[in-house]
Amino acid sequence: MSDLKRFEHLKIQLQAIKSATNNFAEDHCIGRGGFGKVYRGELDHLEGHTVVALKCLDRAFGQGDREFWNEILMLSLYKHENIVSLLGFCDDDDKKILVYKYASKRGLDLYLNSHDLTWVRRLKICIGAARGLSYLHDSESAGTQQRVLHRDIKSSNILLNENWNAMIADFGLSKFCPANLQYSLIFSNPVGTFGYWDPLYVETGLLTKESDVYSFGVVLFEVLCGRLCTDNYEKSQSFTELVRKHYKHNNLNEIIFGDIKDEINTNSLKAFSTIAYQCLKRDRDKRPSMNEILTTLETALEYQNDPCLLMVSSHPKRMPIKNKFKHLEIQLEAIKLATNDFAEQNCIGVGGFGKVYKGHLIHLKRHTTFAFKRFGSTLGQGDPEFWKEIIMLSLYKHENIVSLLGFCDERGEKILVYEYASKRSLDLYLNKDLTWVTRLKICIGVARGLMYLHNPPRTHQKVIHHDIKSSNILLDENWNAKITDFGLSEFGPTSQQYPFVVLNVLGTYGYCDPLYEKTGFLTEESDVYSFGVVLFEVLCGRLSMHNVNDKHQALPFLVQKCYEQNNLDEIIYGSIRDQINPGSLKAFKTIAYQCLNKEREERPLMKEIVRALETALRYQGS
Numbered sequence: 001m002s003d004l005k006r007f008e009h010l011k012i013q014l015q016a017i018k019s020a021t022n023n024f025a026e027d028h029c030i031g032r033g034g035f036g037k038v039y040r041g042e043l044d045h046l047e048g049h050t051v052v053a054l055k056c057l058d059r060a061f062g063q064g065d066r067e068f069w070n071e072i073l074m075l076s077l078y079k080h081e082n083i084v085s086l087l088g089f090c091d092d093d094d095k096k097i098l099v100y101k102y103a104s105k106r107g108l109d110l111y112l113n114s115h116d117l118t119w120v121r122r123l124k125i126c127i128g129a130a131r132g133l134s135y136l137h138d139s140e141s142a143g144t145q146q147r148v149l150h151r152d153i154k155s156s157n158i159l160l161n162e163n164w165n166a167m168i169a170d171f172g173l174s175k176f177c178p179a180n181l182q183y184s185l186i187f188s189n190p191v192g193t194f195g196y197w198d199p200l201y202v203e204t205g206l207l208t209k210e211s212d213v214y215s216f217g218v219v220l221f222e223v224l225c226g227r228l229c230t231d232n233y234e235k236s237q238s239f240t241e242l243v244r245k246h247y248k249h250n251n252l253n254e255i256i257f258g259d260i261k262d263e264i265n266t267n268s269l270k271a272f273s274t275i276a277y278q279c280l281k282r283d284r285d286k287r288p289s290m291n292e293i294l295t296t297l298e299t300a301l302e303y304q305n306d307p308c309l310l311m312v313s314s315h316p317k318r319m320p321i322k323n324k325f326k327h328l329e330i331q332l333e334a335i336k337l338a339t340n341d342f343a344e345q346n347c348i349g350v351g352g353f354g355k356v357y358k359g360h361l362i363h364l365k366r367h368t369t370f371a372f373k374r375f376g377s378t379l380g381q382g383d384p385e386f387w388k389e390i391i392m393l394s395l396y397k398h399e400n401i402v403s404l405l406g407f408c409d410e411r412g413e414k415i416l417v418y419e420y421a422s423k424r425s426l427d428l429y430l431n432k433d434l435t436w437v438t439r440l441k442i443c444i445g446v447a448r449g450l451m452y453l454h455n456p457p458r459t460h461q462k463v464i465h466h467d468i469k470s471s472n473i474l475l476d477e478n479w480n481a482k483i484t485d486f487g488l489s490e491f492g493p494t495s496q497q498y499p500f501v502v503l504n505v506l507g508t509y510g511y512c513d514p515l516y517e518k519t520g521f522l523t524e525e526s527d528v529y530s531f532g533v534v535l536f537e538v539l540c541g542r543l544s545m546h547n548v549n550d551k552h553q554a555l556p557f558l559v560q561k562c563y564e565q566n567n568l569d570e571i572i573y574g575s576i577r578d579q580i581n582p583g584s585l586k587a588f589k590t591i592a593y594q595c596l597n598k599e600r601e602e603r604p605l606m607k608e609i610v611r612a613l614e615t616a617l618r619y620q621g622s
Contacts, residue, residue, distance in 0.1 A: 024056070213293070465486065513525070591609055
């Protein structure tokens with residue numbers, strides 16, 4: 001696959017790996033996890049004859065290609081002394097193997113109740129892991145525009161080398177997140193490990209850097225208590241409930257690991273336990289940042305080494321996300337009044353999120369018509385999509401992107417308030433009497449909006465829409481096109497040369513990029529493919545999947561067949577067939593067909609599409 005050629009230099013032959021592990025002999029197996037087995041072996045590498053750990057992915061355990069390539073992508077980009085080093089990989093003969101620098105003492109989980117771990121050594125391990133996580137969360141230290149959210153921090157994913165230095169491992173579930181955004185949110189189906197995962201992430205699907213902080217807080221208390229959080233000694237309560245209760249009652253001594261209890265300086269314990277407790281706060285805005293955690297742990301080590309130091313510890317509270325958009329908030333009573341309490345006659349649309357209503361509100365001292373998108377929790381969308389759209393549309397403003405005017409988050413209601421597009425969506429007009437010139441102008445508007453998202457101002461991240469389709473293109477009274485519905489969108493740096501790895505493929509059947517569906521690799525070319533489908537919908541006057549059960553009758557399949565047989569005229573919408581100038585048709589169908597190319601590198605950029613569509617309009621004499 002062409003996307004993977006950039007990793008060719010890391011490829012290791014299967015035969016070399018078999019030789020290193022004596023054909024995966026059981027006596028070379030040093031561990032098992034949710035991915036499969038880990039083997040120890042020796043390989044000739046750029047660093048010479050090297051002892052390595054080889055992680056063999058076993059699909060029976062629920063992980064597959066996406067987690068495999070995600071780990072390669074992450075570890076080829078992010079290098080730090082407290083992050084495990086990827087030396088190479090094998091993708092041969094249906095074997096998927098990751099090759100790491102060997103951490104001779106293996107996972108921290110094996111030493112929580114070990115006499116070998118003194119309190120000072122435990123502190124140093126925690127400081128090392130905190131430095132690694134701080135590096136992942138801080139784009140400037142990593143030299144990128146993105147932070148990484150690990151998503152599965154636990155003691156078994158903190159490896160230890162011969163000098164007890166900590167290294168964070170297992171990036172198969174990790175996510176990129178734009179680092180220059182104050183809000184730092186992404187949305188996904190909750191994954192991770194029971195006992196460590198952030199309860200707010202599980203409940204809402206909102207993943208933030210504070211989700212890693214929560215998991216790290218669990219690890220800190222495991223280190224202090226000398227036990228795994230999943231070792232449930234007290235059946236009536238979880239490990240986190242247990243440590244919270246003892247912290248609040250000021251009797252942590254009852255659960256501290258016996259071997260270290262007498263070693264710990266009082267101030268060192270206070271610094272350590274205070275920051276660990278703050279990590280477990282239910283309100284994520286009250287959790288500390290990794291930099292604050294690192295500073296406090298270093299202070300705890302200083303107290304241990306020099307008991308005369310004074311205790312100083314604080315961190316500023318951060319505003320809840322809702323407060324950051326307070327200026328956009330609209331009261332529920334005002335919306336009920338505008339829509340006649342969501343009367344059915346005011347409903348103008350229904351989607352995967354819920355219903356859209358038309359109504360009138362006073363805005364900027366003017367009586368204005370609005371569209372109110374009311375989220376229905378039973379329809380599969382909720383907090384993640386709601387807040388993502390607010391963040392997205394408050395940052396990205398363009399004449400061909402729908403304008404968000406406000407929101408309501410009150411009494412269980414989640415409502416987005418947009419400018420009203422009086423002609424509603426493009427899908428309603430595909431087989432109506434839209435002239436070819438009007439169709440071209442609509443397509444140019446959408447292309448300009450997408451070009452802006454893929455190449456925004458320098459202060460912004462690139463946006464991949466992730467669900468381009470004709471029903472997500474709104475039309476105002478002058479037939480100007482507005483892209484809408486950003487609940488699935490992904491952020492990424494404009495300079496990004498590598499794909500997003502999306503663990504749960506989402507989008508709309510009939511528009512979705514086949515390469516994205518197959519691999520989970522989402523790129524801006526995935527939007528280009530979807531837009532190519534829309535272009536042919538406009539030309540053919542029909543929906544991609546309208547009343548079609550057979551995929552061979554889906555529009556992309558039909559178009560490719562007709563284009564290659566040079567009889568595209570047969571499927572052009574009848575009422576515009578005689579309007580189209582031959583030069584206009586050639587420019588339009590050529591660029592639209594290129595959008596559907598199986599190889600994403602062969603698909604055009606949005607700026608090239610804009611130019612081609614403008615050329616088609618000029619041929620038409622407009």
